[in-house]
Amino acid sequence: MKVTSPAFKENATAAIHDTQLQKALGNVETGFVAKRKKGAASLPEFEALRDSARDLKIHVLKHLDLYLEAYERKVIASGGHVHWAETAEDARRIVTDICRRLGAKTVTKGKSMITEEIALNDHLEAQGIRPVETDLGEYIIQLRGEHPSHIIAPAVHLTKEQVAGDFRRVHEHLAVDRDLSEPVTLLSEARAVLREQFLAADVGITGANFLVAETGTSIIVTNEGNGDLTQTLPKAHVVLASIEKIVPTLEDVDTLMRVLARSATGQEMSVYTTFSTGPRRADDPDGPGEYHVVLLDNGRSAMLGTEFEDMLRCIRCGACMNHCPVYQQIGGHAYGWVYPGPMGAVLTPTLVGIEQTGHLPNASTFCGRCESVCPMRIPLPRMMRAWRAREWEKALNPGTQRFGLGLWAFLARRPGLYRLAARIGRWGLATLSGGRGRVARLPLGDGWTKHRDMPAPEGGTFMDRWKAGERP
Amino acid sequence: MNARDSILSKIRRSRLSSPDDSARRATVTERLRSHPAGIVPARGAVEGEARIALFVEKAEAVFASVARVASSAEVPGAVAAYLRSKNLPQAIRRGEDPRLAALPFDTEPQLAVSVGPSDGHDLAGLSQALAGVAETGTVVLTSGRDNPTTLNFLPEHHLVVVSAEDLVGDYETVWAKVRSIWGAGSMPRALNMITGPSRSGDIEQTMLLGAHGPRSLHLIVVGG
Ligand code: SF4
Numbered sequence: 001m002k003v004t005s006p007a008f009k010e011n012a013t014a015a016i017h018d019t020q021l022q023k024a025l026g027n028v029e030t031g032f033v034a035k036r037k038k039g040a041a042s043l044p045e046f047e048a049l050r051d052s053a054r055d056l057k058i059h060v061l062k063h064l065d066l067y068l069e070a071y072e073r074k075v076i077a078s079g080g081h082v083h084w085a086e087t088a089e090d091a092r093r094i095v096t097d098i099c100r101r102l103g104a105k106t107v108t109k110g111k112s113m114i115t116e117e118i119a120l121n122d123h124l125e126a127q128g129i130r131p132v133e134t135d136l137g138e139y140i141i142q143l144r145g146e147h148p149s150h151i152i153a154p155a156v157h158l159t160k161e162q163v164a165g166d167f168r169r170v171h172e173h174l175a176v177d178r179d180l181s182e183p184v185t186l187l188s189e190a191r192a193v194l195r196e197q198f199l200a201a202d203v204g205i206t207g208a209n210f211l212v213a214e215t216g217t218s219i220i221v222t223n224e225g226n227g228d229l230t231q232t233l234p235k236a237h238v239v240l241a242s243i244e245k246i247v248p249t250l251e252d253v254d255t256l257m258r259v260l261a262r263s264a265t266g267q268e269m270s271v272y273t274t275f276s277t278g279p280r281r282a283d284d285p286d287g288p289g290e291y292h293v294v295l296l297d298n299g300r301s302a303m304l305g306t307e308f309e310d311m312l313r314c315i316r317c318g319a320c321m322n323h324c325p326v327y328q329q330i331g332g333h334a335y336g337w338v339y340p341g342p343m344g345a346v347l348t349p350t351l352v353g354i355e356q357t358g359h360l361p362n363a364s365t366f367c368g369r370c371e372s373v374c375p376m377r378i379p380l381p382r383m384m385r386a387w388r389a390r391e392w393e394k395a396l397n398p399g400t401q402r403f404g405l406g407l408w409a410f411l412a413r414r415p416g417l418y419r420l421a422a423r424i425g426r427w428g429l430a431t432l433s434g435g436r437g438r439v440a441r442l443p444l445g446d447g448w449t450k451h452r453d454m455p456a457p458e459g460g461t462f463m464d465r466w467k468a469g470e471r472p
Numbered sequence: 473m474n475a476r477d478s479i480l481s482k483i484r485r486s487r488l489s490s491p492d493d494s495a496r497r498a499t500v501t502e503r504l505r506s507h508p509a510g511i512v513p514a515r516g517a518v519e520g521e522a523r524i525a526l527f528v529e530k531a532e533a534v535f536a537s538v539a540r541v542a543s544s545a546e547v548p549g550a551v552a553a554y555l556r557s558k559n560l561p562q563a564i565r566r567g568e569d570p571r572l573a574a575l576p577f578d579t580e581p582q583l584a585v586s587v588g589p590s591d592g593h594d595l596a597g598l599s600q601a602l603a604g605v606a607e608t609g610t611v612v613l614t615s616g617r618d619n620p621t622t623l624n625f626l627p628e629h630h631l632v633v634v635s636a637e638d639l640v641g642d643y644e645t646v647w648a649k650v651r652s653i654w655g656a657g658s659m660p661r662a663l664n665m666i667t668g669p670s671r672s673g674d675i676e677q678t679m680l681l682g683a684h685g686p687r688s689l690h691l692i693v694v695g696g
Contacts, residue, residue: 225685
């Protein structure tokens with residue numbers, strides 16, 4: 001997927017003025033936030049489970065190489081194949097080779113952010129293989145030639161009217177005057193259209209929420225059942241998973257299951273949690289004849305041992321973006337790559353480089369809501385700050401910003417001058433406000449005052465007041 | 473170096489503080505062997521009628537329907553009654569599970585019972601659950617001839633028989649059972665945890681039942 005993060009500011013401005021998008025985004029705040037709150041409240045042990053989920057993943061990352069080896073042995077013992085991919089390109093090649101060998105024409109896909117990360121669909125199409133997204137949200141955006149705007153609700157940026165328009169355009173074989181005014185009719189139509197695709201597919205590709213070292217099992221968590229039809233009906237099931245999805249045992253899966261759905265959609269449990277181990281067995285009347293796992297690194301091993309290691313605990317629940325005031329205003333596309341919101345602001349620079357994505361860790365108010373809801377207790381604000389520091393070291397931020405911060409640093413190291421400057425600033429702002437208590441236009445600061453007034457300072461500077469004995 | 477060794481050695485370099493790896497190895501081996509349980513919610517620690525009641529409450533909360541019958545002899549009647557209530561033809565497809573095979577279907581002469589995996593043309597499928605989990609109203613199904621996986625997903629209506637003695641409080645108890653049947657470190661090809669009928673919230677966050685999997689999930693709890 002093309003990285004459009006350098007145009008973040010323009011993307012964000014366009015998003016704020018897009019009325020359809022703003023209408024759709026209203027559902028994020030009212031929907032997900034309230035649901036997560038209810039989900040968390042449903043279980044007295046929820047906060048304690050978050051602690052143990054965090055500790056579990058810290059343990060896994062400390063022993064990641066060993067758990068990967070144990071997992072691989074188990075997959076092979078159950079008749080499956082493990083492929084290792086260092087880069088997106090390697091992973092694409094491995095998947096196309098499997099499809100080619102099986103003469104695949106149609107490939108069904110369960111929802112998988114990893115396949116977005118490696119831009120698998122474009123690649124398959126270029127090879128003459130037709131990928132069909134089967135998650136309802138993914139299917140809709142595939143029809144539109146778009147990318148997901150949310151990691152668990154890919155079409156959250158669309159209204160039902162937009163979806164109805166797409167279905168009329170694409171499902172040409174259906175009656176033109178059919179009623180598509182309600183979500184339920186849209187769902188039934190998609191179900192019928194996709195049912196044929198499930199039965200026709202040669203290969204099914206899914207992601208994995210977890211990989212279990214104890215048993216060589218891959219796990220998908222879905223609500224629609226599309227992932228299960230994707231992996232059960234075709235000749236081969238290909239699982240694409242990044243290396244940090246490993247958990248040691250089935251009991252460890254329990255801990256993560258108990259926080260995942262509650263954080264994501266507020267459900268106590270998603271509808272389908274499916275544990276897959278190897279291909280069809282001797283006495284199996286159904287299931288895929290071949291079972292492949294592609295383990296993707298794509299920059300993750302390089303995060304280990306750095307200040308970004310904690311990001312590898314992420315279980316992709318989406319809570320951080322649902323609760324992010326920036327995401328709620330601009331949606332996912334403005335972030336310009338696969339992973340939006342706070343988790344994307346940390347992850348995207350590690351995967352595609354800070355040079356192109358410097359705006360993302362800056363697109364934060366540092367309100368800390370993301371960290372406060374993250375089931376894995378990932379210190380997202382701390383890591384965004386770490387990216388800002390790196391950006392500064394590499395001198396990637398704009399000249400005016402560097403000049404301003406440089407000036408501030410110069411003053412901060414000279415307390416006498418600093419106090420003087422603060423007094424002048426206070427006096428200047430008070431004068432500009434003309435006694436109205438607010439400043440409507442600020443020289444050099446109209447980026448701020450264009451949209452709101454600046455409150456004028458009242459009383460002396462903080463330091464003067466402190467000295468005078470004023471205490472909060 | 474191939475991709476596998478390259479990835480593993482990159483990870484190892486960042487993980488090793490000394491060349492002696494034996495402590496890390498011992499930790500991993502021990503955890504995989506002993507599979508310690510984490511925090512198990514207290515909610516599931518109930519027995520007998522209270523456990524059944526919790527299972528029913530949680531299953532109904534996620535829009536599954538539940539029927540309770542006193543013995544397996546009453547299951548065919550419960551199946552027929554469900555199909556009638558939904559205006560469906562009296563036909564159902566099941567796997568070879570001996571407990572399903574032993575049901576006295578002749579008490580329902582109208583009911584046509586076929587056996588085997590689904591090819592997508594069945595309106596209703598019948599499965600026997602390995603377990604039901606009271607914690608979240610979840611049923612656990614395992615693949616094989618006894619209960620083909622396609623029956624869980626292709627029919628519009630999925631009926632699942634759960635024996636009261638197979639109801640457990642939490643997922644941890646399910647794993648103990650899986651290990652006792654398939655052996656430590658092994659799993660059936662597919663194990664499905666199913667919590668309510670299929671649903672989607674992808675259009676404007678409106679929750680709708682019946683996405684790609686069954687539109688309804690009907691649980692028949694036997695005994696207790
Ligand atoms: S960073 Fe945390 S809240 Fe965000 S998606 Fe990952 S696990 Fe969920």
